Amino acid sequence: xxxxxxxxxxxxxxxxPDKAAGRAHYIHxxxxxxxxxxxxxFSEHAHARILRIDTSKAERLPGVQAVITAENTPEVxxxxxxxxxxxKKGKVRQFRDEIAAVAAIDADIAAEAIDLIEVEYEALPGxxxxxxxxxxxxxxxxxxxxRGRPRNDNRLPLRFHHESGDLEAGRAAAKHxxxxxxxxxxxxxxxxxxxxxIAEFDLNQQLTIWAKTQIPFLAQRxxxxxxxxxxxxxxxxxxxxxxxxxxxxxxxxxxAYEFISILLAHRTGKPxxxxxNRDEEFAYLSxxxxxxxxxxxGCDDEGQLTxxxxxxxxxxxxxxxxxxxxxxxxxxPATSLYRxxxxxxxxxxxxxxxxxxxxxxxxxxxxxxxALESNLDDLAEAAGIDxxxxxxxxxNQPGETTPMGLKVTTCGLKECLQTVADKIAWPQKRSQGxxxxxxxxxxxxVGGGGRIYRSDGTxxxxxxxxxxxxxxxxxxxxxxxxxxxxxxxAVAEALGVKPEKIFINPTDTGTCPWDVxxxxxRGAFMACNAAIAASKKVRARIFERAxxxxxxxxxxxLKKLHKKNPDFKAADFDVEAEARNGxxxxxxxFVFLPAAPDESWLRVDLxxxxxxxxxxxxxxxxxxxxxxxxxxxxxxWEKGYGNMSATYTWGTQGVEVEVDTETGEVKILHLVAAHxxxxxxxxxxxxxxxxxxxxxxxxxxxxxxxxSEQGRILNPNFRDYKIPTVAEMNFPIDLEFIETNDPExxxxxxxxxxxxxxxTAPAIANAIYNAIGVRIHxxxxxxxxxxxxxxxx
Amino acid sequence: xxxxxxxxxxxxxxxxxxxxDRRLVDLLRDELDLTGTKIGxxxxxxxxxxxxxxxxxxxxxxxxxxxxxxxxxxxxEGLGESDNRLSxxxxxxxxxxxxxxxxxSPGMILSARALLxxxxxxxxxxxxxxxxxxxxxxxxxxxxxxxxxTAAARENSDx
Ligand code: FES
Ligand code: FES
Numbered sequence: 046x047x048x049x050x051x052x053x054x055x056x057x058x059x060x061x062p063d064k065a066a067g068r069a070h071y072i073h074x075x076x077x078x079x080x081x082x083x084x085x086x087f088s089e090h091a092h093a094r095i096l097r098i099d100t101s102k103a104e105r106l107p108g109v110q111a112v113i114t115a116e117n118t119p120e121v122x123x124x125x126x127x128x129x130x131x132x133k134k135g136k137v138r139q140f141r142d143e144i145a146a147v148a149a150i151d152a153d154i155a156a157e158a159i160d161l162i163e164v165e166y167e168a169l170p171g172x173x174x175x176x177x178x179x180x181x182x183x184x185x186x187x188x189x190x191x192r193g194r195p196r197n198d199n200r201l202p203l204r205f206h207h208e209s210g211d212l213e214a215g216r217a218a219a220k221h222x223x224x225x226x227x228x229x230x231x232x233x234x235x236x237x238x239x240x241x242x243i244a245e246f247d248l249n250q251q252l253t254i255w256a257k258t259q260i261p262f263l264a265q266r267x268x269x270x271x272x273x274x275x276x277x278x279x280x281x282x283x284x285x286x287x288x289x290x291x292x293x294x295x296x297x298x299x300x301a302y303e304f305i306s307i308l309l310a311h312r313t314g315k316p317x318x319x320x321x322n323r324d325e326e327f328a329y330l331s332x333x334x335x336x337x338x339x340x341x342x343g344c345d346d347e348g349q350l351t352x353x354x355x356x357x358x359x360x361x362x363x364x365x366x367x368x369x370x371x372x373x374x375x376x377x378p379a380t381s382l383y384r385x386x387x388x389x390x391x392x393x394x395x396x397x398x399x400x401x402x403x404x405x406x407x408x409x410x411x412x413x414x415x416a417l418e419s420n421l422d423d424l425a426e427a428a429g430i431d432x433x434x435x436x437x438x439x440x441n442q443p444g445e446t447t448p449m450g451l452k453v454t455t456c457g458l459k460e461c462l463q464t465v466a467d468k469i470a471w472p473q474k475r476s477q478g479x480x481x482x483x484x485x486x487x488x489x490x491v492g493g494g495g496r497i498y499r500s501d502g503t504x505x506x507x508x509x510x511x512x513x514x515x516x517x518x519x520x521x522x523x524x525x526x527x528x529x530x531x532x533x534x535a536v537a538e539a540l541g542v543k544p545e546k547i548f549i550n551p552t553d554t555g556t557c558p559w560d561v562x563x564x565x566x567r568g569a570f571m572a573c574n575a576a577i578a579a580s581k582k583v584r585a586r587i588f589e590r591a592x593x594x595x596x597x598x599x600x601x602x603l604k605k606l607h608k609k610n611p612d613f614k615a616a617d618f619d620v621e622a623e624a625r626n627g628x629x630x631x632x633x634x635f636v637f638l639p640a641a642p643d644e645s646w647l648r649v650d651l652x653x654x655x656x657x658x659x660x661x662x663x664x665x666x667x668x669x670x671x672x673x674x675x676x677x678x679x680x681x682w683e684k685g686y687g688n689m690s691a692t693y694t695w696g697t698q699g700v701e702v703e704v705d706t707e708t709g710e711v712k713i714l715h716l717v718a719a720h721x722x723x724x725x726x727x728x729x730x731x732x733x734x735x736x737x738x739x740x741x742x743x744x745x746x747x748x749x750x751x752x753s754e755q756g757r758i759l760n761p762n763f764r765d766y767k768i769p770t771v772a773e774m775n776f777p778i779d780l781e782f783i784e785t786n787d788p789e790x791x792x793x794x795x796x797x798x799x800x801x802x803x804x805t806a807p808a809i810a811n812a813i814y815n816a817i818g819v820r821i822h823x824x825x826x827x828x829x830x831x832x833x834x835x836x837x838x
Numbered sequence: 839x840x841x842x843x844x845x846x847x848x849x850x851x852x853x854x855x856x857x858x859d860r861r862l863v864d865l866l867r868d869e870l871d872l873t874g875t876k877i878g879x880x881x882x883x884x885x886x887x888x889x890x891x892x893x894x895x896x897x898x899x900x901x902x903x904x905x906x907x908x909x910x911x912x913x914x915e916g917l918g919e920s921d922n923r924l925s926x927x928x929x930x931x932x933x934x935x936x937x938x939x940x941x942x943s944p945g946m947i948l949s950a951r952a953l954l955x956x957x958x959x960x961x962x963x964x965x966x967x968x969x970x971x972x973x974x975x976x977x978x979x980x981x982x983x984x985x986x987x988t989a990a991a992r993e994n995s996d997x
Contacts, residue, residue, distance in 0.1 A: 057932050061932035065940075238939065323878065323881070733977055737974075740975075762881060769978075771966045771972070775966060
């Protein structure tokens, strides 16, 4: 590879200045002429029949322009198995069910109108744990399935299963076995910018919606389906994405509030905005799912893993989002982190009357890593082998195909393990005593897209103009992670122009080519690969036209030079003949002949050449399009087999903690995060994304939990739901990036958006075990749990 | 009921009127169209709405709008230099990666401004102390602290 000019260099992000100036426009900041404010009336029961909704008082309130319920609007179904409704009819199944909505001329009136809506319920018994939901006489959350057939239990019709090797043989071969039940809580994505949208119809009944989404094109499909449900079949939803105040998975589904604003906008003929406040975001937006994982692993006397058995139970809540498919990602580490010949994995999901959940960063992986990596330390102890050593002995290798059929191209796991051991001073710190200890945990995740949908593709359009500007049209979403930074550097590098000539257009389904969504750590991997493909086409086209046009432009340059400096001596060079060969180079915005790279008149400014191509008879504008769909497969989830990603990413984190056995407080003293990133695209944004993921991992480990009682959320605010502040993040962090230069990666890079938070919690728990000898099984690791565990020791 | 207000906003005097129950953040965002000030919680928990009132960082979601009468208010829109340039502090956030989604950034930057006005040479601990009321979900705060250290160093080398 030729030397990289922009990739790998510390570069400030292009969206930074406007954000620093308060000039980035989030959904909260947008308004449209004549816009109304929508507000939703939510259920006050977790499970109840709706007997009567009286909207008359709300309708009479001056300033109210529409009040809608399921009774006076078409039925709009949502969710990928279509078991949810924009507005609920007949009964509510969770506390946050949307029952009615209003549109009013201002937000205060809308709020007042909501309070005037009277609902009469008949309470029904609910189910709030997987055990309750599976009891023989459990009340049914859904009496009928989406196709109208009667249901007779609360199990979801989704199955995720994997078996490989011979479990019994693996068990028989094991000399040491460790088992455990582990659980993780519901947590909230806690985006600083809450959810919201604006929906607006034109008089041709075409919809434009400004949405806070990570999946503009899947959202377009969902909204178009809703338009069809509304009797507007064939009409289109144009989805525009404004600046996002974080997303972290919360934008992977379309949400009831979006369909409600569409219904209100259509009813009123005016733009309607719905924005959640913080209480609503906590109580009424889907959080990360909880999990219960039972795991058993065994190894022989040498520490070679002989089997792994995992059963997952998942409280899905009342409806199904894409987040319900998180066992797909659990299956990746379950089958493929470390070499295990005999594996059983199964996940079962049940409906309950709890809030329904959705995706969050890591998508099942942190949940599984919590069980797997905690249990591995228990196994190491049972076998009398150092946990670092046990991991090394079972370390994955490049070139292997895992039991799930995942093809490992590059693998930096061994380097990650070793780096963490070195930086955290592994053997010394393991036996330091004084209630201090160190622990480590690893991760395995998709790093080259993740096919959870028929297409894992992404489109890219590069449109060059007469000034040498490159306008980039890309359907992925910048939500703070730094994708615009990676993408602008990739275009600059691949095309050969300066980053400041690159303009990334706002994500808009009306102008950008299709992309499946910014999820699965695929944003930069996909965008940069597509940018490379499109850049190749642009260069080929420009170089083709340059055969005939380059010499003339070079001679113009020479003429100008001679005018300035009559003594200028041009090198003796047959530019026509050289140009006809079609061998050109484009770098930093100049087209030149590799045979004479430094001759100044033979360096033609790209904009000059583009104008020459454009402004002539039979001229041409240079625009290129590419669609990159990575070489991976859609797995069969019932068999648990298929190469989901084009490459995989690895990492290990090590933590040193000190535990106060009087108070149960855990203090982090040092954290080392070593990640196989393939190749660093922009060190500044990569570090930022990883630091942020670590903070989320620490929140997951020690602080965060959405508390609920009989389905009602008890802590819907930042006072009672603690995310890490700057005070909690006060310890030295070493980030170590291992570059394995993946052949499928753009410039060698792998996706790295999610991995940073995956192994943090088990690394901390393993360090706590090393420090004070207690094993915590349930996140978050609160002081109360530490004290209780110490008492039972 | 509305009352009349006179105060200095980002260096310019302004006369307006506001309903007595409005918060400063409503006055700024809804009446004066200064949407750089963000709302993250409306309960004084996140700091996204931080602005300076007479040099002090306050949560504008808790600050009654009528109380700015006669005072000096600085919002993120008032920090930049002339000719559409960022201030040194804002530029340091850009240069050091202190910004990701950017939603917390205006509040972070104003908390930092209040600190640097009082203490041009803060230690790491003093910076962390000053940011105690500002939540960020994206950055883990590391590069935000770096940004403020860089800004302090640059501002000090200017004088
Ligand atoms: S919005 Fe004021 S502190 Fe959160
Ligand atoms: S940069 Fe996103 S919340 Fe701070």
